[in-house]
Amino acid sequence: GTYKVTFRLKSKGDSSSAFICVDVHTGGRVLNSTTLDRETIPEPNDWFLCDLVFSLPEFATDVEFRGFNDGRPTDICLDYIDLRQLSLDENLLLTKLIHEYYTLLLGRTPGTQELDHWMDRLRSGGSKADLVKALLSSKEQKGKWEDKIFAASLHLHLLGESLDHEQIETLTESGGLWEELLQGWMNGTEWDTALGGLDNRRFVEKLYRNLLEREPDEEGL
Structure with missing residues (x-):
């Protein structure tokens, strides 16, 4: 079955990680362990609630907590709370x-x-x-956030209006290309109001100033 050991952890110093071994008795000795990165360990003297979930054979009986492995870092305090089958x-x-x-x-x-x-x-x-x-x-999630930030920034700098969360989601989840997105904006009334009166040179200059935060060079123009 599946079991869960619940315990508290407290760091007394600047430990880089805590390798915790839990000794569970099932008629034999079973060691289950987990490694907690420093980022998940609270500041010294703050208790942190931990769950260690593990599987044992279906025939395991009289499962009980026997203690923590003595090899843990000396600057880590462990306090056993509960063991139960899920x-x-x-x-x-x-x-x-x-x-x-x-x-x-x-x-x-x-x-x-x-x-x-x-x-x-x-x-x-x-x-x-x-x-x-x-x-x-993950690269997948990072790409999604970069798309959202880019869409919001582009709309703000080109059309002078901020997008709300729902609008950003609609733009970035549609699956279209950025060229299609821009074409859609260009066909809207917001584009005509904000940029429709600009000739090609002034339009390019506006893009450089708003998106790149610099003046265009002659080659860029």
Whole structure:
């Protein structure tokens, strides 16, 4: 079955990481471990609640917490709270959690391999913070935010109006090319109001000043 050990962690110093081994007894000795990066460890003397989720064979009986491995860093305090078996519903909650973060941060559902990877990570000691950090630092998510920032900046500098969140989402999720996006703006009344009265030279000069924050050189003109 799937089990979860809940404990508290407190750093007494500037530890770069905490490699935590939990000794769970099932009629034999089972070691389950997790590594917490320094970013997930709170400031010294602040308690941090941790969950270590892991799987044991279905025939495992009399599962009980026996202690933490003595090899942990001396500047880490650990305080055991609880050990319990997760129900089927709680396993489904892990799946739902992964789907929600993928949808929120990447705008799509996870693939089968991605779902299996993160289910294993969360069951073997990974945290929700690990999932969020991985998605936020992914090339896919970074590209989405760069597109959103570019769309908002372009609209503001060209047409003099800020886009709200819904408008930005509509522009960047449509899947169209930037050329199509610009063409759509050029056909709108906002474009005529802001830029329609400019000749080619003044239009190019405005682009340089607003987007590149400099005057155009003769070659650029």
